Amino acid sequence: MESSVAIPRPTLKPRDPQPNPNQQLKIDVEHLSFFYGEKRALEDISIKIQPSVVTAFIGPSGCGKSTFLRTLNRMNDIIPGARVDGRVCIDGEDIYGPGVDVVAMRRKVGMVFQKSNPFPKSIFENVAYGLRINKMTSSKSELAGRVEESLKQAALWDEVKDRLHESALAMSGGQQQRLCIARALAVKPEILLMDEPASALDPIATQRIEELIYHLKTNFTIVIVTHNMQQAARVSDYTAFFWLGRLVEYERTDKMFTAPSEKLTEDYLTGRFG
Amino acid sequence: MMIRKIISAVFVGACGLAVVVALIPLAFVLFFVLSQGLQSLNLDFFLHNPRPVGETGGGMANAIVGTLILTTLAAAMAVPIGILSGVYLSEYRGSRFASAVRFAADTLNGVPSIVIGVFAYAVVVLPLGHFSTLAGGFALGVMMIPIIARTTEELLLLVPHTLREGALALGATRGRAVFTVIVPAALPGIITGVVLALARIAGETAPLLFTSFNNAFFSTSLTQPIASITVQVFTYAISPYEDWHRQAWAGALVLVAIVLICSMAARIAAARIVRIRGL
Numbered sequence: 038m039e040s041s042v043a044i045p046r047p048t049l050k051p052r053d054p055q056p057n058p059n060q061q062l063k064i065d066v067e068h069l070s071f072f073y074g075e076k077r078a079l080e081d082i083s084i085k086i087q088p089s090v091v092t093a094f095i096g097p098s099g100c101g102k103s104t105f106l107r108t109l110n111r112m113n114d115i116i117p118g119a120r121v122d123g124r125v126c127i128d129g130e131d132i133y134g135p136g137v138d139v140v141a142m143r144r145k146v147g148m149v150f151q152k153s154n155p156f157p158k159s160i161f162e163n164v165a166y167g168l169r170i171n172k173m174t175s176s177k178s179e180l181a182g183r184v185e186e187s188l189k190q191a192a193l194w195d196e197v198k199d200r201l202h203e204s205a206l207a208m209s210g211g212q213q214q215r216l217c218i219a220r221a222l223a224v225k226p227e228i229l230l231m232d233e234p235a236s237a238l239d240p241i242a243t244q245r246i247e248e249l250i251y252h253l254k255t256n257f258t259i260v261i262v263t264h265n266m267q268q269a270a271r272v273s274d275y276t277a278f279f280w281l282g283r284l285v286e287y288e289r290t291d292k293m294f295t296a297p298s299e300k301l302t303e304d305y306l307t308g309r310f311g
Numbered sequence: 312m313m314i315r316k317i318i319s320a321v322f323v324g325a326c327g328l329a330v331v332v333a334l335i336p337l338a339f340v341l342f343f344v345l346s347q348g349l350q351s352l353n354l355d356f357f358l359h360n361p362r363p364v365g366e367t368g369g370g371m372a373n374a375i376v377g378t379l380i381l382t383t384l385a386a387a388m389a390v391p392i393g394i395l396s397g398v399y400l401s402e403y404r405g406s407r408f409a410s411a412v413r414f415a416a417d418t419l420n421g422v423p424s425i426v427i428g429v430f431a432y433a434v435v436v437l438p439l440g441h442f443s444t445l446a447g448g449f450a451l452g453v454m455m456i457p458i459i460a461r462t463t464e465e466l467l468l469l470v471p472h473t474l475r476e477g478a479l480a481l482g483a484t485r486g487r488a489v490f491t492v493i494v495p496a497a498l499p500g501i502i503t504g505v506v507l508a509l510a511r512i513a514g515e516t517a518p519l520l521f522t523s524f525n526n527a528f529f530s531t532s533l534t535q536p537i538a539s540i541t542v543q544v545f546t547y548a549i550s551p552y553e554d555w556h557r558q559a560w561a562g563a564l565v566l567v568a569i570v571l572i573c574s575m576a577a578r579i580a581a582a583r584i585v586r587i588r589g590l
Contacts, residue, residue, distance in 0.1 A: 112476060117405065144482035154473035157496045167481035170491065217477070224481055 061129060063088040063228060063258040064109060069123035071101075071108055073116070078104050082123075082284045084277060088227075091250060091259045093273035093290065095266060097310070101282040102262045103151075106230050109260065110146040111139050127228065144171055147226030151233040153213035155205035155220075160197050163205045163216055164188060167224035183223055191219035192249055211242025218249065222257075229253065231261040235268065247272050266306060270294050278302045341567070348564025351557035356565075360529050361543070367554055371562050373529040374538040377444075378569070380531060381523060381539055382513050384448025389455030390505055396456070397463025397501075398489060404468070413464075416457035427453050428518035436522060442536040447523025451512045458511065462504030466497040499581035506577030510570040516541040540566045 064086040071079035079101045086092050094102040104113065111132060113119045124131045132142050144167070155163050164184040167173070174180040184201075188194040193215045197208070205216055214234055221229060231250070235243040250259055250272045263269050269276050270290060277287040278299075286293065286302045297303045304310055355370050362369030396412065403409045431450035436442055470493050478488035494501075524536040525546060531537075540562050547559035 110480065112480065115475070115479065140482050140484055143480055148476075148480035150473055150476060150480075152473055154471065154477040156474060156477065156492050166478070166491070167483075170478075170481065170483050170487050220477075220481065 061088075062086065062126070063128065064260070065124075065126040065129070066109075067124045067126070069105075069108060069121065069125060071104055071113065071122075072118075072120040074118040078282050079108070080282045084284060084287055086258065086260065086275070088258050089254060089256070090274040091254045091261065091272055092275045092277060093269035094260065094262045094277050094279060095264075095269050095305075096279035096285075097305070098264075100279040102277075102279045103232050105279065105284075106232055106260060106262050109228070109230055110143050110148055112143075112148065114139065144224050145226055146228045146230060147221035147224065148230045149214070149217050149221055149232065149234045151236055153210060153217050153237070155208070155213050155216050157204070157206060159202045160205045160208070160216060161201040164220050164223050167220060171224060173224060187219040187223040188216075190222050190253070191215045192245065192252075193219055209242070211238050211245060214238060214242070214246060215249065218246075222253075226257065228258045228260070231259065233262050233264060236264060243268070266294075278305065280305070344560065344564050344567055347557075347560035348562075351561040352564060356558075356561050361527055361538075361558075364552060364555075369558070371538070371540060371543055371558065371565070373526060374540045374543040374562065375565065376529070376531065377523070377526070377537040377539045378513060378541070378566075380444060380533075380537065381447045381451055381519070382509055384444065384533075385451035385455050385512055386505070386509060388448065388452030389459055389508070393456045393459025393505075393508075394463050394494075394501065396460035397467060398494065400460060400464040401467035402485075402489060404464075413461070416460050419453070420457040420461070423517075424454060424515050425517040425520075428520060428522055431518060431522045439534070441534075442522060442524035444523055444530075444533045444535065444537040447519045447537065447539070448533075450518035450522045451515060454512050454515065454518060455508045458508040459505055462508070463497070463501050466500040466504065467493060469500075470496045499584045502584070503577045503581045506573050510573050513570060513573070514541060514566060516545050520545075540569075 062085050064084070066082060066084045069079060069082045070077060082105060094106060096102045107113045108121060109125060109127075109132075113121070121133055123133075125133055127142070127146060131137070132139075156166060158166070161181075161184055164187050165180055168180055168183055174183055185194060185198075188197060193212060196212060197216075205213065208216060214237075218229075218234070235246045238246065247268065250261065253259060254274075261269075261272065273290045275287065276290045276293045278285045278293070278297075278301075280301060286297060286299045288298065293302065294306065297306060355368055356372075357370060357375065358372055359368065359370040360373045361371065396416070400409050400413055400416075427450050431446050431453065435446035435449050439446070474492050474496055475488050478492040479485070483491065519539050519542050523539060523542070525542045526536045526538045544559045544562040544566070547555040547562065550556070
C-alpha cells in the first residue's frame, strides 16, 4: 500500500447537512481495516450511512471497494486468512462483536453479486429459498404470495409469472440478475448490498436495474459498488471514492461530481487515472 | 507456412490413429462377447438355475439376482458414506485430516480387490462362521466408498463459489448451503459417478470368491452364500465342460449388458436433471 502520492485522510462524514441528523445511522463503520493474511486490503475506513439512501462506492479496480462492501455483511468470513479490525455497526450493533448471530445478520443485510448466481432450481424455488430456510412463511399460499410480491418488487413478475416453475438458468442475464434481487428482497432485508450488479449486463438491462434501485430506495438502504461513474451519478445520493484501500472522499453525489474536495477524486472523475 | 501445416496434419493424424488403436481392444471384447454369448443366450438362461454336469440347458437366474442383491447392498453401504465423505473432503479441503482421508481413499482405491476380499473374509466371514451375501456386499461396498467419495469431492469443487455466497447471503448456515444448494447443483454428476462405481464393482470377481462364495441354488438370504454372475462365469470358464463354457460366455454378455444399461440409464437420468434445472 506504499505510494508516492500523498493520500488525504478520509472524510468521515458528508459535510452537507443530513436530511435528518437525529435519525439513527443505518450503517456506522469506525476505523475498519481488513487483511488478507499479511496483506492489508483496507486501511482505517470510517463511514456513516443514513437509512433509505443510495450510496455508491467508486474507485479503480483493486481499490478495495468490493472488499469493503463484503465486510458489511461478513461475507469475507469465508475467505481463509481474512481478518478485520475496527467496528461495523448496523442499527447500532457491532456485527463483528461477540455473540453476533451472523446468519440472522445476513438476513437483514441482503446482497446481490456481480455475476448473477441463481441456484440451479426453478424461478419460484430461487425466490422461495430464503423464505424456506429461514422459515419465514407458515403456509403455502403465504409463501407463494411473498414470492409474487418479491418478483413484483424486482420488476420481474410480468415476465416470469407464466413460467415460475421453469429453470432459473434459462432466463436472460438481465432477468437472472433481477431474480437475484428478488431473491434477496424476499427475506425482507433492511439493507441491500450490490456488488457491481449491472457490470455484466447490456445497456437496457442495466437501465432496468437502475430504475429498480431508484424505486427500492424508499424501503431499503442501498449500497452499490460500481465501476461506472455515470451509473454512480445516476443512481446514488452519496458517493464514496476509494483508492488503494482507503476512503478518499465521501460526499453528496451531486457535489462530488461537480466540485470534489480532493484533487485525487477530481483526477479520477475526470479520467486522469484508474 | 507449409511446414507448419504439414506438422499439424501429422499430429492430428497421429491422434486419430491413437484413438483407433485404443478402441481396438474394446471392439474385440464386444465382438467376442457378443458373437459367443448370443449363441448360448436364451430365455432359459434368465429363468433357470444351473443344472448339474451332464444335463444340458439351465441358466444363471440365481446369479443374476445374486449380483443385483450384492450390488444393492454395496450401494446401500457406500453411497451415504461415500457422498458424506466427499462433502467433508470438499468442505474441509485444507485441513490435515482431510488430506489424510484423501490419501487413505486414494490408497484404498488402489488396493487390489483380492485384498479387499481377504479383509471382508476376516471381519465378516470369520465372525459369522460362514460365507454370506452380507460379506460379499460389504467387500464390494468397501471398494465403492473411495470411488464415490473422490468423485463427489471433485464434482462439489466444480460448483461455482458464487452459489455458496448466494445461499449464505440469504441467511443460510454453512450446512444448509451445502445440502440445499451445493450438493443439488452437483447431483447429476454425483449420480453418474455412483452408477459408474456400481458398474465397476458389478464386474468384480476376486472380492466375492471367499465372501459371498457361490451357490448353485436360488437364494435371496443375506446370511447364506449367494451366486453372482462373475463368480459363476469364473467357475464355468475354468471347467472342462463345453456346455459350461457356453454358459460362461452368455454370463459375460449379460454382465456387459447390465453395465452398459446402467451407464446409459445414469447418463439419461443426469441429462434429464440437467435439462429440468437448466444446469
